[in-house]
Amino acid sequence: MTGEPQEVMLGTQDLRDVTAFAAACAEPALPLFEAERPDDPRPREAVATAWEFARGGARGKPLRDTAAAALKAAGSTHTAAGREAAWAAMSAAAAAYLHPLAKSTQVKHILGAAAHAARAAELARGDDRGVGTGHLERAARHATPAVADVLKRFPAAPDGGGRVGQLIRLLDTALRTPG
Structure with missing residues (x-):
């Protein structure tokens, strides 16, 4: 049937690599949640489960x-x-469920944790956009070639999504750009 997205080849190691990247990106944001809700372990448990996978x-x-x-x-x-x-x-926990469909919306499974963590940091610093950009720069430096390879199997991130969508697109561009 025409118009259906093509399938992207993804192996278990690809999913593990993406999930490790997502967990590493989400982890620094946990104290922002825990400062407000120190009695609630759910986000930390999600990151721990992502690391386990x-x-x-x-x-x-x-x-x-x-x-x-x-x-x-x-x-x-x-x-x-x-x-x-x-x-x-x-x-981070949802990154393990990246779907093997060549759809731009799947990019959020790869880069969403980094974008949400960057946005959390921005908001914690009075909506300082430079803080979020700094988070994305660190995320891009820590992305392995395997993560960039998986990302490049999908179309570029879609438009929309507010500031988090913008952060996803910035990181998407950085990881797709050689050098």
């Missing part, structure tokens, strides 16, 4: 459950920075 664990129910729990935790915050930090954690 990235290091060889199973891709199954714990990833889905902790991602959903982190999403619910985001709703319990009183600040936009705390909410973005929880979304970064949710995105």
Whole structure:
């Protein structure tokens, strides 16, 4: 059937590499959530479960459950920075479920944790866009060639999505640009 997205080849190691990158990007945002909700371990558990998968664990129910729990935790915050930090954690656990469809929307599975963490940092510093840009620059330096290779199998990130969408597109461009 014409018009359907093509399938992208993804192996388990590709998913582990992407999930490790997402977990590493989300982890620095956790203190922003925990400062507000020190009694709520859900975002940290989502990142820990993402790391477990990235290091060889199973891709199954714990990833889905902790991602959903982190999403619910985001709703319990009183600040936009705390909410973005929880979304970064949710995105880390959800990265393991990158779909093998050549659709631009799949780029958020790869770069969403980094973008939400960058946005959380911006908001925590009075909406300082330079802080978010700095986070993305560090994320780009820490992205492995394997992560960039997986990203390049998909179309460029789509338009829209507000500031987080903009951050995704900035990181997407940086990782696709040689050199």
